[in-house]
Amino acid sequence: MDWKAIPKVELHCHLDGVLDRAMVRDIRRDDPTFPIDPREFERAYPICDLDSFWNWWHFIDPIEGKLEIFYPILGQYVERLKAQNVRYAEIMLPSGGLPQDTAEAVEEVRAFREWLNQQEAGRTQVELLVVFGRDAFPDKVAKLAERLVALYEAGLIFGVAVAGPEQDHPIKPFQQTMAKLREAGLGIEIHAGEWCGPESVWDALDHGYPHRIGHGVSLFKDERLLDLVRERGIHVEVCPTSNLKTGSVARIEEHPVRLARELGLSFSINTDDPGPFECSMVSEYELLSNVFGFSDGDFQTIYVNSLEARFQPELRIEDFTTETRRVQRI
Secondary structure, three states, rough: OOOOOOOOOOOOEEEOOOOOOHHHHHHHHHHHOOOOOOHHHHHHHHOOHHHHHHHHHHHHHHHHOOOOHHHHHHHHHHHHHHHHHHEEEEEEHHHOOOOHHHHHHHHHHHHHHHHHHHOOOOEEEEEEEEEOOOOHHHHHHHHHHHHHHHHHHOOOOOOOEEEEOOOOOOOOHHHHHHHHHHOOOEEEEEEEOOOOOOHHHHHHHHHHHEEEEEEHHHHHHHHHHHHHHHOOOOEEOOOOOHHHHHHOOOOOHHHOHHHHHHHOEEEOOOOOOHHHHHHHHHHHHHHHHHHHOOHHHHHHHHHHHHHHHHOOOOOOEEEEEEOHOOOOOO
């Protein structure tokens, strides 16, 4: 099977998680002022458990909170998306990289968006979400929401995601803000059921009003929860290699992606953080084929379901099928 040729959609990828060793070497060669040293960055690898994953983020501290530094990073990543026949992708911008002033945030993201339009070159469509952490203070998230709505109304972002450690960081404190964001029209994604049990997904559904659940590994342990996910038409963003590398599953053969297919759930396949996890959309598809026996028909179903779950209603690539040109949110 030619996994590279298969058309793909990626819905779950963190901008600051795409940086890998080869990218650091390339960028540092072209720009000696790039603040991450390739030799030092080698020490961030390998990622083999949750602790080493959290440690990886310390090595990219010099670029966090600086959106302008991500131009060459995203530029390289977009080229990789094209090479893998990823037709549509949503990338999560870290909220810490947004200016505190709303007008300034709109201006900065608009410049980033205009540059990104040029990088797409009509071969892939890349949309932006903003992600904040579960450990954020609710009052700060409420203030962030004002900037998010302004960015959405300006047509610069189309959704918001909530990520980070689930233990002792429920979604409930953000309930009022999440309701306002959904009412304003933003797509809502919540990482849940990755490192905690089904109760984390219940909390996300009860208090976060999500259209999509990221990871959702543990939701397959609760039949009532599965019924609710199906009833609400919630899409699950599956990240197999990520879940293996951080210990959400002990063995890749135990990953619930096979069950997701058998149950007919709407789900996508994603890299999450391809930099630390050293994976790609092509390698994820190869894994699904070799380990779980996914076929061309399965990948076509994933493609259609993923497109239907996207947060940007309009598609700009010419050869998208007409039946998937608009998405009706739940």
